[in-house]
Amino acid sequence: MKFATWNVNSLNVRLPHVLDWLKAAQPDVLCLQETKQEDGKFPYTALKEAGYEAVHIGQKTYNGVAILSRHPLTNVQRNIPGFADDQQRVIAADIGDVRVVCAYIPNGQALDSEKYQYKLRWLDALHDWLKAELLAHPRLLLLGDYNIAPEDRDCHDPAAWVGQVLVSPPEREAFRQLIQLGLHDSFRLFDQPEKSFSWWDYRMAGFRRDLGMRIDHILVSDALRSRCAEAYIDKAPRKLERPSDHTPVVLQLIP
DNA sequence: ATGGCTTATTGTATAAGA
Numbered sequence: 001m002k003f004a005t006w007n008v009n010s011l012n013v014r015l016p017h018v019l020d021w022l023k024a025a026q027p028d029v030l031c032l033q034e035t036k037q038e039d040g041k042f043p044y045t046a047l048k049e050a051g052y053e054a055v056h057i058g059q060k061t062y063n064g065v066a067i068l069s070r071h072p073l074t075n076v077q078r079n080i081p082g083f084a085d086d087q088q089r090v091i092a093a094d095i096g097d098v099r100v101v102c103a104y105i106p107n108g109q110a111l112d113s114e115k116y117q118y119k120l121r122w123l124d125a126l127h128d129w130l131k132a133e134l135l136a137h138p139r140l141l142l143l144g145d146y147n148i149a150p151e152d153r154d155c156h157d158p159a160a161w162v163g164q165v166l167v168s169p170p171e172r173e174a175f176r177q178l179i180q181l182g183l184h185d186s187f188r189l190f191d192q193p194e195k196s197f198s199w200w201d202y203r204m205a206g207f208r209r210d211l212g213m214r215i216d217h218i219l220v221s222d223a224l225r226s227r228c229a230e231a232y233i234d235k236a237p238r239k240l241e242r243p244s245d246h247t248p249v250v251l252q253l254i255p
Numbered sequence: 256a257t258g259g260c261t262t263a264t265t266g267t268a269t270a271a272g273a
Contacts, residue, residue, distance in 0.1 A: 009272080010262055034272085036263070061263050062271075107273055115271095147273070160256070166273065201273065202260035211256085213273075245261075245273080 001096065001253045002027040005143035005216055006237075007104070007199075007246035011035040011064070014244055015043055017237055021248065022050050025234060028070050029095055030248075031102035031143040035064030042066070057088045065091045065102050065144070083125040090126075092133075098224070098253075099137035101130070103144035108165040116165060119147070123174040131181055134221060142183060142219040145246065148175045150185065154214035156195065166215055183219040186251045187231045198233050199246045206245075207238055218251045227254045 004027045008014040011032060022030065035042065035058045042056045051070055057078040058064030065088065067073060073093040080090055092101040103126065108119035134140055148171045152158040161167045179185070187196070197212025204211065220228060230252040238247040 013262075034262095107271080109271080109273085145273095157256090164257095164273090199273070201256090201258090203258060204256055204260085206256095206260090215273080242261090 001029070001098075001255055002250060003029045003031075003100070003141060003143060003218060003253060004248045004250045005031040005033070005102070005145070005218060006248040007033040007145040007216060007244060009034050009036070009244040009246065011043065011066070012037055012041065013242070015046065017240060017243070019046065019050055021237055022052065022068070024236075025248070025250070027250065029100060030068040031100070032066040032068065033064075033102070033104035033145045035066055036061060037064060055091055055093055057091050059088045063088045063104055065089060065104050067091055067093050067095075067100060067102050069093075069095050071095050080125050080129045083122075083129070085122070089122070094137075097139055099133065099140040101133070101140065101142045103142060103146070105144065105146045105148065107147045108171070110165060111163065111168055119165075120170055120174065123171075127174070127177050127181070130178065134181060138221060138223040140221040141224065141251075142178070144217070145215060146175065146217050147215055148172065149213045149215050150175045150217075153194070154197075156197065156211045156213065166213060178219060182222045184222070184225050186218045186220045186228050187214070187233075187249065189225070189228050190231050196233055198249050200238065202245050216246055216249045218249055220251070224253065228252075229254050
């Protein structure tokens with residue numbers, strides 16, 4: 001079973017890339033973030049023709065998350081229960097014997113921004129919900145755009161990023177709190193190249209100069225750890241014309 | 256590196272992303 005996550009920065013613009021990638025990479029499950037469209041515009045038909053059913057929660061302009069799957073999706077949950085949020089950032093479903101949670105964690109903008117406080121509150125709510133979710137579903141995957149580079153090696157220039165979002169100590173602590181729930185960063189279960197990144201800024205020729213960050217992750221619960229077979233970042237879609245600024249992150253799980 | 260890009264919007268400049 002191949003699972004992947006990809007922030008597509010507008011599914012309307014990126015649908016051709018998504019369809020091409022589904023065909024080339026053949027994932028069983030693909031979690032999308034930043035679909036940036038209301039559900040009425042979501043391309044259910046095109047995805048169905050490609051062999052994937054989908055569940056989605058979206059809004060105009062911002063946010064929006066979806067799970068695409070070749071296998072039936074059941075027990076679908078939208079948003080974090082009990083957390084009042086007008087931003088559409090979470091969708092979860094059962095696929096096979098696994099609980100799949102797709103999340104678009106807030107960016108935070110800047111440390112002195114209200115959006116940063118929202119990010120930390122949001123991470124707290126996610127943590128508390130996942131704690132309960134793990135009791136009900138021991139086999140759980142949390143895939144998405146975390147907007148957190150967990151360690152300095154996940155940042156192209158840690159010194160230049162001190163004092164900014166994605167790397168601040170409270171964000172990294174929130175990531176560790178998720179790990180404390182009994183989750184593992186699947187990417188780091190395997191040897192990886194140095195400078196492994198999942199996002200590069202559109203500006204400053206960020207991709208060409210490899211000024212990237214690893215902020216998209218797939219966490220696996222204790223019960224799934226021994227089933228992890230391979231984890232990698234597929235940089236190919238980032239090289240296309242008019243790419244998303246993120247590229248897919250992949251985990252292969254033994255059935 | 257302090258925004259040089261990209262996206263969406265009842266647009267023609269602004270907000271947001273990361």
